[in-house]
Amino acid sequence: MFRPGSPLFAGPQNVEQGLPMTHQPDSASHRICVAPMMAWTDRHCRWFHRQLSARARLYTEMVTAAAICHGDTERLLRFDAVEHPVALQIGGADPDQLARAARIGRDFGYDEINLNVGCPSDRVRSGRFGACLMAEPALVAEGVAAMCEAVDIPVTVKCRIAIDDQDGEASLDRFVGAVAGAGCGTVIVHARKAWLEGLSPDDNRTVPPLDHGRVHRLKRDWPDLTVILNGGVATLDEGQAHLAHVDGVMLGRAAYRTPWLLSGIDQRIFGNDAGPLSRLDVVDRLVGYAGREVARGTRLNHITRHIFGLFAGEPGARLWRRYLSENANSDGAGPQVLREARAMMEAIGERALAGSRAA
Numbered sequence: 001m002f003r004p005g006s007p008l009f010a011g012p013q014n015v016e017q018g019l020p021m022t023h024q025p026d027s028a029s030h031r032i033c034v035a036p037m038m039a040w041t042d043r044h045c046r047w048f049h050r051q052l053s054a055r056a057r058l059y060t061e062m063v064t065a066a067a068i069c070h071g072d073t074e075r076l077l078r079f080d081a082v083e084h085p086v087a088l089q090i091g092g093a094d095p096d097q098l099a100r101a102a103r104i105g106r107d108f109g110y111d112e113i114n115l116n117v118g119c120p121s122d123r124v125r126s127g128r129f130g131a132c133l134m135a136e137p138a139l140v141a142e143g144v145a146a147m148c149e150a151v152d153i154p155v156t157v158k159c160r161i162a163i164d165d166q167d168g169e170a171s172l173d174r175f176v177g178a179v180a181g182a183g184c185g186t187v188i189v190h191a192r193k194a195w196l197e198g199l200s201p202d203d204n205r206t207v208p209p210l211d212h213g214r215v216h217r218l219k220r221d222w223p224d225l226t227v228i229l230n231g232g233v234a235t236l237d238e239g240q241a242h243l244a245h246v247d248g249v250m251l252g253r254a255a256y257r258t259p260w261l262l263s264g265i266d267q268r269i270f271g272n273d274a275g276p277l278s279r280l281d282v283v284d285r286l287v288g289y290a291g292r293e294v295a296r297g298t299r300l301n302h303i304t305r306h307i308f309g310l311f312a313g314e315p316g317a318r319l320w321r322r323y324l325s326e327n328a329n330s331d332g333a334g335p336q337v338l339r340e341a342r343a344m345m346e347a348i349g350e351r352a353l354a355g356s357r358a359a
Contacts, residue, residue, distance in 0.1 A: 030057055030186065030226060030228055030247060030248040031055075031243065031247070031248050031249070031269050031270065032053070032055070032056045032057070032239060032248065032249055032250075032251065032265050032269050033056060033057040033058075033059065033188070033228060033230075033248060033249070033250040033251070034046075034049055034056055034057070034058050034059060034250070034251055034252075034255045034262070035059060035230060035250045035251060035252035035255070036059035036060055036061055036062055036087075036089040036114070036116070036158070037061065037252060037253070037256060038061050038062060038119075039061070040061070040256050040306070041058070041059060041060060041061050041256075042060075042061060042302075042306075043060075043078065043079045043080065043083070044293070044298075044302055044303045044306055045256070045306040046058045046060070046079065046083045046086060047080050047082060047083060047289060048259070048282075048286065048303075048306050048307055049255070049259060049262055050082050050083050051277065051282045051285050051286070052259060052260070052262035052263045052265075052276065052277075052282065053262045053263065053265040053266050053276075054266055054272075055265060055266050055269070055270045055272070056262060056265050057085050057086070057087060057111075057112075058083055058085070058086045058087070059086070059087045059088075059089050059114060060077075060079075060086070060087065060088050060089050060110075061089070062089045062090070062091045062116045062119060063076050063077070063088065063089065063090060063091070064090070064091045064092055064129070065090050065091065065092030065094065065097045065098050065100070065101035066092065066097060068090065068100075068101040068104050068105065069097055069100050069101055069104070073104060073108075077104070077105065077108045077110075078108075079108075079109075079110075081109070084109075084111060085111045085112070086110060086111060086112075087110060087111060087112035087113070087114045087156070088105040088108075088110040088112070088113055088114065089114040089115075089116050089158070090102065090105070090113060090114065090115055090116065091115075091116045091119065091129040091130060092115075092129050092143070093128045093129045093133060093136075093139060093140075093143065094143070095142045095143045095145070095146035096146065098115070098143045098146055098147050099143075099146040099147050099149065099150035100150070102147040102150050102151045102155065103150050103151055105151075106150075106151040106152070106153055110153070111153060111154075112153055112154045112155075112156055113147055113151060113153060113154070113155050113156070114155075114156045114157070114158055114188070115140070115143065115144065115147070115155070115156070115157045115158070116129065116130055116158055117129075117130065117131065117133045117134055117140055117157055117158060117159040117160075117175075118130065118131050118158050118159050118160045118190050118194065119131055119201070120160075120163075120194040120195070120196055120199070120201050120204040121201040122201075131159075131160050131163050131194040131196060132163065132196060134159060134160060134162065134163045134166070134171070134175055134194075135163060135166070137174055137175045137177075137178035137179070138178060140157070140175070140178065140179055140182075141178040141179055141181060141182035142182070144157065144179050144182040144183060144184045145182040145183055148182065148183035148184070149183075154185065154186060155183065155184055156184060156185075156186040156187065156188065157179050157184050157186075157187050157188070158187075158188040158189075158190070158230070159172075159175065159187065159188070159189055159190070160189070160190050160192060160193060160194040161189060161190070161191060161192060161193050161211055161214050161215075162193050162194075163193060163194045163195070163196055164193070164194075164195060164196055164197060166193075168193060168211065168214055169214070172189075172214065172218065173218075173221070176218065176222060176225070180222070180225055185225065185226055186225070186226040186227075186228065187218075187225060187226070187227055187228070188228040188230055188248075188250055189214075189215045189218060189227065189228070189229060189230060190230045190231045191210050191211050191212045191214060191215045191229060191230065191231040191232065192204070192205075192208040192209065192210055192211070192231050192232075193208045194208070195207075195208060205253075210231055210232045212229060212231075212232070212242065215227065215229045215245075215246060216229075216242075216245035216246060219245060219246045219247065220245075226247045226248070227246045227247050227248075228246065228247060228248035228249065228250050229242050229245075229246045229248070229249050229250065230249075230250035230252065231252070233249055233250075233251055233252075233254065234254045235254070235261065236261055236264050236265065236268055236269070239251065239269075240268070240269070243269075256306075256309070257309045257312070258309050258312045258313070259307070259309050259310060259312075260279065260309075260310060260311075260312065260313075263276035263277070264276070279310055279311060279314070279345070280342060280345065280346055280349075282310065283310070283338060283341070283342040283345070284342070286303070286307065286338055287335045287338045287339055287342070288335075289303070290303050290304075290334065290335040290338055291334065291335040294333075294334045294335065299333070300328045300329075300333040300334060300335075300337060300338075301328040301329045301333070303328075304324045304328040304337070304338070305328075307324070308320070308321045308324060308325070311345060314349075315348050315349065315351075315352040316344070316345050316348035316349070316352075319344065319345075319348070320341060320344070320345055323337075323340070323341045323344060324337070324341055327340075327341075
């Protein structure tokens, strides 16, 4: 059962003063977002990403409205208050159920409710949600309207350019017109079609050609709509280039596989004066987080699996990954594994620095 005021999980209470939360999300944080990714952006991943950027907007994995309404809600929705601003992504098609799930998400303290209209998997499709709903803009609009009426936080939609044989120009305009008319002020567009026939979900993330220009044109044609571009953005340089044409950029696999790129967001995109933590500083914070989580029954590898890429491109990166994979999976593994891995990386860094000075 959800416990308002819990010091571990965000919720509808201010944990220090016992007062109703009045957290106002920073709307500018949509400038850079980290995409919702199934099996990846769980609460441990989001906590880690928040150490790298205080300003990027984070998204949960997709959670079905039915699971939120009828399942173990606390297990599914709990998160640490440090994750703000954080959005809950919901999958579903029934307007009443979507409205109820949105209210539950709002009461847990999420800053935004996002409707998934982009996932191409067969399982999602069989439940009549995800990308297949792009063929039913009126139904999506009905769900958006129900959620907007149910909550006082932003309701947003994440979609594709089009599906299957749909025309990517006219069909996207019809879809966006429907959801905008229902009260959605922000759309996140994965700049690819989704082919529901003939391509696997993995192939749908890479095989359909990218059309960033289509998303740029959407913003041009809908100037009052907040338009966020997703798909194929691998660096902050690329993200900044797109920001000349759209309101925000959503990073996906690049943020997960090479997470250090998130450390440049606060200075480069938001103009913050303070520099990022070092990688070793981030590990120090992870040691404390892992200690708290392991004491509550979390297995260490549920945390460390998200941080394999922290030292990507740095001396010792392969040893970092190997040490964590070999030592964090055992029963009883705790924060000492991270301390040992940190000491190893610090020593490697010092040797590399000494070598460069000698050269």
